[in-house]
Amino acid sequence: MELVEAIILSVLAASTPLLIAATGELVTERSGVLNLGVEGMMIVGAACGFGGAWLSGSIIVGALCGILAGAALSLIFALMTLGLAVNQVATGLALTILGIGLSGLIGARFVGERISTAPHLHIPGLSDIPLVGRILFGEDAFVYLSIALIIGVWWFLYRTRAGLVLRACGDNHVSAHALGYPVLRIRLLAVLFGGACAGLAGAYLPLAYTPFFIPGMTAGRGWIALALVVFSSWRPARLVIGAYLFGAVTILQLHAQGAGIGIPSQFMSALPYLATVIVLVLLSRTRTGGSTAPAALGTVFVPDR
């Protein structure tokens, strides 16, 4: 039983950064903008998040620094793609390269330093319930924040007028513009939200996961977040499933190896990706699935005045 609890706790921790980053990217893409710079924004968020926490001694300040850094980087992306109508794919890739370099520069003086990790919640009584207590009431705040975030995004997209307008921009920016909605301003906000989430997801790594900063520590998680958005067919509920599925398979394959189950480790390492592909195929076979990408995703919009 203890092992099950330990596995679930590891899965939660491994899935959380993916979920946060993917949530932000989902909103960005729903507005019709494809930002491939998630990895770059994450790693800058990690560097600034660690720096902020180390200098101030506060995890919250660190998290805020991460959020601001991610948003600042996404602002550059917004200026290029929305302001100057530059190709989004190229700009996003450039943003990743910029972010990796920038994070090394920012983080250079923090390398080798240590901080204490984000404290785990402890609610007397509740956190002590066997098995479920630690999981439901005893993790770090980021884990619960990520779940609140995705629920909030779901509510915003499907239950508010503003969410409807945002989706309209992503599906047909010309019509949205004709109806009088400020397409570029809405997209700017969506891009900034995506950047802030990526920054927070990056900051989660040094603040709660592995409490130190090393250049390149995101190790491709930004790309996985991007894939998860496609996997979810741009729906928040599926995004949650995808993020936890990916985290679960990643952790379970490590445990399977440790337990000496004789399956080649290379295959085990590929499992999370394989699972993603299989679920994607299954989803696309259902009637409501298929190509549900926002129709205007990745296309530039220049309003004619």
Place this chain on the structure above:
Amino acid sequence: MANRLLAAAAALILSVAVGGTALAADKLKVGFIYLGPIGDLGWTYQHELARQALVKEFGDKIETTYLENVPEGPDAERAIEQLVRAGNKLIFTTSFGYMDPTLKVAKKYPNVHFEHATGYKRDKNMSTYSARWYQGRYIQGQIAAKMSKAGVLGYIGSFPIPEVISGINATMLGAQSINPNIKVKIIWVNTWFDPGKEADAAKALLDQGADIIMQHTDSPAAMQVAEERGKLAFGQDSEMIKFGPKAQLTSILDTWAPYYIARVKAELDGTWKEENTWGGLDSKMFEMAPYTNMPDDVKKLAEDTQAAITAGKLHPFKCPVLGQDGKEVECKGGDHLDDSQILSMNFYVKGVDDKLPGK
């Protein structure tokens, strides 16, 4: 105006790229190609420490330059050539993947000398160098067997290549010399560097009952997990005690400085020639970090073993070495496995209760 600005910018970038060094004809210029950032706290960091030692040793007789974050593959060739054109006469390329690019540039510039780490291709003007890290793993195995209460070691592997496999085997042979029933759990993470995954692997191993963590990956994440859980661990490449003040037992430290100093000295004296160096504890190609967080008798044992290996009295792969099936492995080196057997090791020794990936 724009053109001049561009030229100035280009000159600036170039000068930054080659370390902003000034021209000085009488100084020996020594160049380095690094795989990671110098702040990686692991592999590249150790090479950088050795470069700094060179500067300290030779002062203004030499001038050093390094390029960091150079990807392995064709890009490396351009980087190496850039160092040649900047006037470097001795160039260290510090990762396995630079092997072919280094060889290519070496053939093109016969008057420049090249030193390639951990590879096996050489030329008239290209040497190779590496370290017998398995010796350190044997010592770690003995310490682990002494310190483990559960009798289960947790081992985080990167890729199932001979260097890593010989490390696991040396560890187990060392551990078995203390406790014949010792067990090891192995998790391959299939990456050299992913702090999150390394931490997850360490957690999985501890959750499954291992109480000592050993790693053949580059970040201090596993060490930090052990520290947090109140368990013990060994560092890798560099000193990781900062991340595990109560967890680190010791660490294999890549100390390239003595070798680098010897090679630069040879170059200055004009006696440099192509060589294949595979040094161990005796030639200080690597060192053991101080033995910490263990009782005095275990420390004494580790020091004695280290002394015996250094003196050549003890070989970690002394025959007979039994394979996983219990059969004796052919003994090509007299009373121990010979170097080629260690360099191409693709089997587990008896007592490793795991299946080698791909076998």
